[in-house]
Amino acid sequence: MRSIMGDYEETELRLGLPGAGGGGNEGETSRNNSGKRGFSETVDLKLNLNSNNSDGNQVEDMKQKNLIQASTDSAKPPSKTQVVGWPPVRSFRKNVLAVQKNTTATDDKSGGSSTAFVKVSVDGAPYLRKVDLKMYQSYQQLYDALSKMFSSFTIGNCGSQGLKDFMNESKLIDLLNGSDCVPTYEDKDGDWMLVGDVPWEMFVDACKRLRIMKGSEAIGLAPRTIERCKNRC
Amino acid sequence: MAYSFPEEVLEYVFAFLSSDKDRNAVSLVCKSWYEIERWCRRRIFIGNCYAVSPQIVIRRFPKVRAVKIKGKPHFADFNLVPEGWGAYLYPWISAMARSYPWLEEIKLKRMVVTDESLELISKSFKNFKVLVLSSCEGFTTDGLASIAANCRNLRELDLRESEVEDLSGHWLSHFPDNFTSLVSLNMSCLGSEVSFSALERLVSRCPNLKTLRLNRAVPVEKLPSLLRRAPQLVEFGTGAYSAEIQTDIFSNLVEAFSGCKHLKSLSGFWDVVPAYLPAMYNVCSRITSLNLSYATVQSPDLVELISQCPNLKCLWVLDYIEDAGLKALSSYCKDLQELRVFPSDPYGAEPNVSLTEQGLVTVSAGCPKLQSVLYFCRQMSNAALIAIARNRPNFIRFRLCIIEPQAPDYLTLEPLDTGFGAIVENCKELRRLSLSGLLTDRVFEYIGTHAKKLEMLSIAFAGDSDLGLHHVLSGCESLRKLEIRDCPFGHKALLANAAKLETMRSLWMSSCSVSYGACKLLGQKMPRLNVEVIDERGSPNSRPETCPVEKLYVYRTVAGPRVDKPDFVWTMDEDAALRLS
Numbered sequence: 054m055r056s057i058m059g060d061y062e063e064t065e066l067r068l069g070l071p072g073a074g075g076g077g078n079e080g081e082t083s084r085n086n087s088g089k090r091g092f093s094e095t096v097d098l099k100l101n102l103n104s105n106n107s108d109g110n111q112v113e114d115m116k117q118k119n120l121i122q123a124s125t126d127s128a129k130p131p132s133k134t135q136v137v138g139w140p141p142v143r144s145f146r147k148n149v150l151a152v153q154k155n156t157t158a159t160d161d162k163s164g165g166s167s168t169a170f171v172k173v174s175v176d177g178a179p180y181l182r183k184v185d186l187k188m189y190q191s192y193q194q195l196y197d198a199l200s201k202m203f204s205s206f207t208i209g210n211c212g213s214q215g216l217k218d219f220m221n222e223s224k225l226i227d228l229l230n231g232s233d234c235v236p237t238y239e240d241k242d243g244d245w246m247l248v249g250d251v252p253w254e255m256f257v258d259a260c261k262r263l264r265i266m267k268g269s270e271a272i273g274l275a276p277r278t279i280e281r282c283k284n285r286c
Numbered sequence: 287m288a289y290s291f292p293e294e295v296l297e298y299v300f301a302f303l304s305s306d307k308d309r310n311a312v313s314l315v316c317k318s319w320y321e322i323e324r325w326c327r328r329r330i331f332i333g334n335c336y337a338v339s340p341q342i343v344i345r346r347f348p349k350v351r352a353v354k355i356k357g358k359p360h361f362a363d364f365n366l367v368p369e370g371w372g373a374y375l376y377p378w379i380s381a382m383a384r385s386y387p388w389l390e391e392i393k394l395k396r397m398v399v400t401d402e403s404l405e406l407i408s409k410s411f412k413n414f415k416v417l418v419l420s421s422c423e424g425f426t427t428d429g430l431a432s433i434a435a436n437c438r439n440l441r442e443l444d445l446r447e448s449e450v451e452d453l454s455g456h457w458l459s460h461f462p463d464n465f466t467s468l469v470s471l472n473m474s475c476l477g478s479e480v481s482f483s484a485l486e487r488l489v490s491r492c493p494n495l496k497t498l499r500l501n502r503a504v505p506v507e508k509l510p511s512l513l514r515r516a517p518q519l520v521e522f523g524t525g526a527y528s529a530e531i532q533t534d535i536f537s538n539l540v541e542a543f544s545g546c547k548h549l550k551s552l553s554g555f556w557d558v559v560p561a562y563l564p565a566m567y568n569v570c571s572r573i574t575s576l577n578l579s580y581a582t583v584q585s586p587d588l589v590e591l592i593s594q595c596p597n598l599k600c601l602w603v604l605d606y607i608e609d610a611g612l613k614a615l616s617s618y619c620k621d622l623q624e625l626r627v628f629p630s631d632p633y634g635a636e637p638n639v640s641l642t643e644q645g646l647v648t649v650s651a652g653c654p655k656l657q658s659v660l661y662f663c664r665q666m667s668n669a670a671l672i673a674i675a676r677n678r679p680n681f682i683r684f685r686l687c688i689i690e691p692q693a694p695d696y697l698t699l700e701p702l703d704t705g706f707g708a709i710v711e712n713c714k715e716l717r718r719l720s721l722s723g724l725l726t727d728r729v730f731e732y733i734g735t736h737a738k739k740l741e742m743l744s745i746a747f748a749g750d751s752d753l754g755l756h757h758v759l760s761g762c763e764s765l766r767k768l769e770i771r772d773c774p775f776g777h778k779a780l781l782a783n784a785a786k787l788e789t790m791r792s793l794w795m796s797s798c799s800v801s802y803g804a805c806k807l808l809g810q811k812m813p814r815l816n817v818e819v820i821d822e823r824g825s826p827n828s829r830p831e832t833c834p835v836e837k838l839y840v841y842r843t844v845a846g847p848r849v850d851k852p853d854f855v856w857t858m859d860e861d862a863a864l865r866l867s
Binding site for chain 2: 136137139141143146147
């Protein structure tokens with residue numbers, strides 16, 4: 054009962070602002086007991102939640118518990134433990150997206166992730182690179198990018214011209230027969246395939262890594278292409 | 287007493303008044319006008335089902351034909367209101383069943399609706415026409431079957447975003463064969479498959495059907511059949527928009543869409559396969575409203591579609607649209623009025639898409655009619671907000687959610703006070719505002735000073751002290767709804783501005799620092815408010831008076847304390863001390 058009375062004065066309802074006539078610390082701002090304050094005075098008002106008695110501490114503790122303290126030294130906000138109801142997304146939206154995420158993981162429908170990074174290795178190059186296949190819309194664009202990426206390496210005739218020649222089937226047989234380079238990829242089944250046989254979108258979905266091989270090693274990869282070329286030439 | 291006009295004439299004149307504000311004003315002129323008005327009021331809107339009782343409503347307005355009732359507080363949408371809190375429809379229906387036999391329309395939001403209520407509706411109102419259940423719960427498809435079977439004059443059945451226990455799709459087959467009055471059907475929230483032949487027959491025999499929003503279970507290859515039977519459709523929602531790419535499905539779709547010369551609004555698009563989107567291109571030039579918020583397709587595909595819609599007024603989309611897509615939107619859709627961008631991965635630690643503050647800046651610059659925005663993003667700056675505010679002083683709704691709580695201006699690491707300050711200062715007609723990011727009491731100073739037309743304010747993880755809350759309560763003259771979570775506000779501003787709370791519909795405060803003692807005091811001082819403490823830790827009496835309550839919901843009411851409270855809700859009033867002991 055006593056604590057209620059103790060608090061009463063502090064929290065007594067008035068027309069004026071809180072703190073008016075309150076605790077001793079607020080002398081300078083507590084003069085005005087009735088009517089409204091001017092706006093600039095309001096700004097200066099020190100509202101002291103932590104009052105004299107010990108009961109005030111419990112309020113402080115609850116404050117600490119409920120607040121997420123903003124860190125001042127780094128741009129990274131505090132830890133991402135799930136806060137109930139945040140961000141404010143309705144549950145039927147959350148569920149829809151969760152289900153859709155699962156479906157895109159299991160079957161080949163596109164639209165799940167927005168990037169498709171794969172490792173690219175070039176035989177003879179000292180290190181590998183990574184490309185995001187979703188940055189390109191066609192094989193030609195991919196070849197252009199790869200050519201630029203590996204232009205510093207002199208691996209036989211594997212410059213930009215070499216890869217461009219790959220698009221031309223009539224030169225393909227020369228490439229495959231020679232020691233020139235051939236782009237291949239590992240698909241989802243773990244098989245090594247010749248790049249270029251399937252539609253672009255299907256390739257992006259299936260490709261796990263790229264390898265630019267020496268032509269002589271690639272000979273076994275495209276028997277049908279070689280057959281076609283033989284029949285035509 | 288002026289008998290210059292006979293009652294019938296006054297009644298005839300009053301019939302032209304549709305706004306509640308006008309009717310309320312009229313009823314204050316004199317006793318006879320009050321009487322005449324109350325007998326001829328046909329539509330009532332109850333913004334808070336606990337602000338008034340069914341008996342009081344019926345006593346004053348005996349001849350109502352249409353009711354609209356809202357129940358739970360808005361934060362119930364985000365699971366902040368515990369299960370079983372309340373907002374039951376049944377007491378309303380049981381009272382209205384006796385007194386409003388000619389009731390035609392019931393529109394509800396965030397209420398608990400049981401099958402029993404639905405059955406009672408279907409049997410009590412012979413001329414029942416419109417049922418809209420927005421974000422409601424508590425009923426099953428059996429309840430829908432009663433409505434379908436018994437409401438012979440039904441025009442609208444709209445279940446938008448409700449949580450329905452889906453026992454089977456059989457309910458749709460309960461519409462009788464001679465039922466032809468359907469104008470609008472929205473079943474998008476349902477899971478089960480309905481009998482497709484029943485749906486086809488229903489669509490065929492309802493020549494006035496203007497709105498059809500299907501649920502996810504209706505496959506894309508079945509759409510042409512429905513569209514062909516309803517070429518008069520104005521609003522259409524697809525089901526799952528995916529299948530193996532087959533040219534005949536595609537060409538059927540193209541043909542079916544082409545036949546719909548009046549389509550203005552499209553929605554649905556679950557599981558979209560982008561290759562099927564071009565099937566709609568023929569109708570895009572007339573489209574004014576597009577809801578792609580379930581469509582997980584990438585920006586280029588979205589842009590392709592949007593670029594065909596120059597008359598677009600309203601777009602709901604996922605953040606897959608990215609800044610690039612929003613740039614395209616701003617150049618193609620000059621009529622855009624409303625934009626909502628939802629997060630595709632709200633709980634991911636890192637951004638999964640390239641959507642930043644820049645997208646919103648671009649749209650605000652390029653779309654001169656843009657007035658309503660809901661935008662989820664991961665970074666924001668004061669500079670961007672200032673630019674947005676200057677570009678678009680005509681905002682009436684501005685809801686920004688920066689996903690990380692208390693995220694500062696990512697360029698300067700300062701709070702976003704000045705940015706939001708610019709919004710309220712420039713957008714003088716702003717009616718709704720949701721804040722996020724790192725904010726001090728300063729932002730509330732700006733809001734209290736400038737946001738004079740603001741009606742609804744949502745605050746989370748913001749502010750430093752009671753001064754912030756005080757600025758809002760003392761400065762925002764038009765404030766009706768205030769919802770606050772996880773802010774360091776105690777009781778001082780509340781108690782100093784207690785009278786303000788009677789001018790508002792409601793106040794919600796959760797995870798703040800309002801002590802139990804202060805809640806009791808507020809309840810004692812303000813008898814026309816219901817001051818309700820929601821606390822799942824057990825009776826607040828078992829803890830010290832200074833201990834803050836978990837949640838506080840304060841609203842004005844003429845119905846007195848709730849009589850249907852669950853065991854985790856306590857009403858603070860004069861009898862509180864007696865009741866709680």
